[in-house]
Amino acid sequence: MNKLIKIAVDAMGGDNAPNKIIDGIELHNRNSKNIYYRIFGNKKIIEPLISKKNIQKKNYELIHTEDKVEGGDSALAAAKKGKNTSMWLAIQSVKNKTSNIIISAGNTGALFVISKLNLKMIENIDKPALSGLWPNKVGMNIVLDLGANIECSEKNLIDFSIMGSALYRSLFDNDIPKVALLNIGSEELKGNSIIKNTFKKMNELKNPIYEFHGFIEGNHIMDGNVNVIVTDGFTGNVALKTAEGTANFITSELKKTLSSNVLGKISSFLNLKNIKKFQNKLDPRRYNGAILLGLDAPVIKSHGGTDYIGFANSLTVCEKIIKGKLIDKIKDNIS
């Protein structure tokens, strides 16, 4: 029999919370087994919502909290609100080992700071990194750091490569992952001294837990030739957001053109099924869920703007991470 996976859910974070959170739980629950949702939030709002849903009472628990972290709170202000918020209590629940994993669609900065205040770092890791799923021609990459650390040392980047590899193996498959370092050229001579030294050290890693594929440039992130792409949080964040902006620009231009006249509208209608397939492949809800790595419990950040389908997908990420024994894998890799 499979062990029960206990997910601590901050129900009060993100746009349209707690509605989308509860809807997401219902959707996820429909397709999953052996999941227990520990839901933190305002009972007066959530109880009437959840009572209408098709979720068995034995599959969840509602923990009341009056207060919540607001999207506009500074991380410090959020931390000061302390134990009265749904976010803080959800994180405490993994600290106490009452839950296996915590997920929130709320304020990213607050989630990091409160997680770091409450959870221990994994031994020998200096900085936590935010990692995300990035679609490519054949499946998904892991890219990290996406913004937790503006400046990174060689040691940090090597830690990220190890943690990212563990994440890839726990989410996708157990093969040895291919790791590359994001740079502005594929030659060894390019980049700043930190990147060049990291390259050397990664090349020399003994008993490698991954295959090192050297430098990768931004235009090859989506080629699907590697599995894990390592960079500092500043570069990673700019790359991620630039990719988002480019995708939005292209799809909105495409929509404009395809519906700019009657012929366009008719042919798009004829082709609806293909266009849907295309949209589905690029749907950001499919890869919703960024993972904060480095703490001794997994912390998942859902996009604040996603809907219940996106939130349900990030609950699937939670499930995979626990089944894939992410934290054990990181600890094994580090030692």
Place this chain on the structure above:
Amino acid sequence: MNKLIKIAVDAMGGDNAPNKIIDGIELHNRNSKNIYYRIFGNKKIIEPLISKKNIQKKNYELIHTEDKVEGGDSALAAAKKGKNTSMWLAIQSVKNKTSNIIISAGNTGALFVISKLNLKMIENIDKPALSGLWPNKVGMNIVLDLGANIECSEKNLIDFSIMGSALYRSLFDNDIPKVALLNIGSEELKGNSIIKNTFKKMNELKNPIYEFHGFIEGNHIMDGNVNVIVTDGFTGNVALKTAEGTANFITSELKKTLSSNVLGKISSFLNLKNIKKFQNKLDPRRYNGAILLGLDAPVIKSHGGTDYIGFANSLTVCEKIIKGKLIDKIKDNIS
């Protein structure tokens, strides 16, 4: 009467050179007046090509050179070849004031190093920056630096903002441009100390030659709310290449889906005109031509992989830069 614009063309650089260079000159020449092309390259190859083209003899001059910089040459190796290469001689031609501007589709690193060896920096500018045209919802941005400088000081970034504004005004219009600084958040607190200090200094600039719009995130580069986006060469290069990779990924996925079955093929055929319009808007040949700013003569780098249409477009960039008095504008702005 308009003054003659003299363009020094390195005919031997880039894929399929010199054919595409000569074809590009013919195309540009058809739509332009008062341009004189000073073409550097191997006469034995170029003469038979150009004699078949519809270019009047009075509009160009062929300067023979046996040697050329190869794509695989290191910048140092290229510089050592010296005066025997078409690239070196073309650059020398702007140094001697025989030409107004130099363009090459060849080895980027070599072009920078040989330009820096031969041309003076504009007074009070410490580092040259590579700037490019980036399409947005309403037209084009200027983004710089795209890779000339991996690490940049506050002074460098401010210089880039000044040079980028001069470039925007000489290419597009003479209004006061809107400038933003690329960062990972729009709040003043985010980013490293160099970016935060640059923000402060830009905010305090007196008699501003541009309107400072604060920080911009990667996902807003293409919104069209600003005209010039400033960043260090590492971040700019990663952003540019990530945008390229994302655009390639999406358009190839779109093609695959639209032609995956008969219905898709038929409706795409019906919609050919709209699809062409879409492709045309995104066509990278439209914004071909990166500009090295900071030297006292304009140096233009055409994409090596572009075709003659793209090369002709970057000749138009050359023409606009001279007509727009780019170098004078930079000097005025700096002082």
